[in-house]
Amino acid sequence: MxxxxxxxxxxxxxxxxxxxxxxxxxxxxxxxxxxxxxxxxxxxxxxxxxxxxxxxxxxxxxxxxxxxxxxxxxxxxxxxxxxxxxxxxxxxxxxxxxxxxxxxxxxxxxxxxxxxxxxxxxxxxxxxxFGIRSFVEKIKKKKVNGKIISSVIVNCNPFTLGHKYLIEKASKESDIVHVFVVSENKSVFPAEVRYKLVKEGLRHLNNIVLHKGEDYIISSATFPSYFIKKQTEAVKTHTLLDVEVFTKYIVPELGINRRYVGEEPLCEVTRTYNDTLKEMLPRCGVMVIEVPRVIIGESVTSASRVRKLIKEHKLQEVKSLVPGTTYSFLMSREAAPIINRI
The missing domain is CATH 3.40.630.30 (Gcn5-related N-acetyltransferase (GNAT))
Structure with missing residues (x-):
């Protein structure tokens, strides 16, 4: 001491x-x-x-x-x-x-x-x-003009057909879609792997601009709720902070006027997050489009469902829930340490 x-x-x-x-x-x-x-x-x-x-x-x-x-x-x-x-x-x-x-x-x-x-x-x-300004300067270089400029923020742990459907819908309904992949390394699949799987899974879309979220796309894994007593209040406060960063720094630089989110029928935390986005973002000129989840089999497609099947060694069932690019990665030698961790 x-x-x-x-x-x-x-x-x-x-x-x-x-x-x-x-x-x-x-x-x-x-x-x-x-x-x-x-x-x-x-x-x-x-x-x-x-x-x-x-x-x-x-x-x-x-x-x-x-x-x-x-x-x-x-x-x-x-x-x-x-x-x-x-x-x-x-x-x-x-x-x-x-x-x-x-x-x-x-x-x-x-x-x-x-x-x-x-x-x-x-x-x-x-x-x-200069931290946040450096990030803004970096994303500003990827600005593309258009009438409907949309955004999607994803973690993709790993990239599934649900993520693919959400982004394809945004792509179809927009001139440009800025996709931000959360960079925080709190997921089973490392940040670089998640980014790569998203990039490979979206190659067929020509109006997608891909970004690494770096330190400024706020991950729920990093948001500390230690000084907020109620869970729902913590989630709402987290979302309000996310909205503040998003609308203050990202929206004006890229001209974003839409944000697409996946509907959340199961998780109360994510549902609260989505409800807060729908309440706050329109006040800043950003329409929120909530897209129903893709159902394959008897339940919604989700990254957590994919990880559960991997844990149970049911890789054939995983094949029906992920794009071919994700499945090829899961079958590769590079994926072995990740699968062993799961």
């Missing part, structure tokens, strides 16, 4: 549940939850009592809290500085923070810049002053 202001600093890496439970209990008293996927945590103790903590997962700083009795002592700066130093040691220099708006000044003073905000709920920051 290292001492700071007569406090002892403990570093928690890995899955030490006894230490993480202490952090979990401390955060609960602050009205927060410990995200399950944190990789690295700093905790400051006064004797056997935690008085401050902070964590990160990937390049996202999160779960930062200081006991009320220890505020105004520079402890928050200490926690954040320690987390940033460890990130730099790991060669992660482009960092992000989701936090409540009341914490903005603290992070601003430490070199973070605002990307987007849902008032009174959440703010998204990054430590690169």
């Amino acid at each position: 290292i001492e700071y202001l007569n406090l002892q600093e403990l570093i928690i890496e890995g899955n030490d549940q006894s230490q993480l439970n202490e952090v979990r209990n401390f955060l609960a008293k602050q009205g927060l939850r410990l995200d399950n996927n944190v990789e690295y945590t700093v905790a400051l103790y006064n004797g056997d009592k935690i008085v401050a903590t902070g964590s990160f997962e990937g390049r996202i700083l999160k779960c930062i809290a200081v006991d009320d009795g220890y505020r105004g002592m520079g402890i928050t700066n200490k926690i954040i500085s320690d987390l940033v130093s460890e990130q730099y040691r790991r060669d992660n220099t482009h960092l992000f923070v989701y936090t409540t708006p009341c914490n903005y000044r603290i992070f601003k003073d430490l070199g973070f810049y605002k990307i987007a905000e849902v008032p009174n709920k959440v703010i998204l920051l990054e430590n690169d002053p």
Whole structure:
């Protein structure tokens, strides 16, 4: 342990549940939850009592809290500085923070810049002053003029006939379709593989513009709900932040006026997401087209259904749910490690 202001600093890496439970209990008293996927945590103790903590997962700083009795002592700066130093040691220099708006000044003073905000709920920051602008400049190079400019945002874990149908419908009804593939590596199929499968599966369409979502197409896997108590409220807040980024940076640069989404009959989280998009995007001049899911056999086609069949070694059944390009990949040597993980 290292001492700071007569406090002892403990570093928690890995899955030490006894230490993480202490952090979990401390955060609960602050009205927060410990995200399950944190990789690295700093905790400051006064004797056997935690008085401050902070964590990160990937390049996202999160779960930062200081006991009320220890505020105004520079402890928050200490926690954040320690987390940033460890990130730099790991060669992660482009960092992000989701936090409540009341914490903005603290992070601003430490070199973070605002990307987007849902008032009174959440703010998204990054430590690169040119980060989001660099992304915008990159996608702007792919702008194509047209009357109906549509967009689809997909994860494709993996690319199925359902994804293909959704994008083909958008293609048929639009002059141009910008397809963004979520880049966050939280899926069984790595980001580069998912992007490749989408690209190969859409080669027959000549009005598709493909983009990597990079850090700015917000994945539900990365959105922390640790400071939002109700699940439905967390989903809605996540969607509002997504809408803010999408309409502030992406829509005006590409001239997007439609967004296609797949209907969600099963998952309440995705249904809430879609309902919020339908409520908010038209206010920004973007029509939302919700497309019914493709039914093959007795249920809807989904990536989760495909992964379940792979897990059950039913690859012949998978063949009827995915494009030939996806099935060829699944039969390849490159796919073997992914299939073994499933």
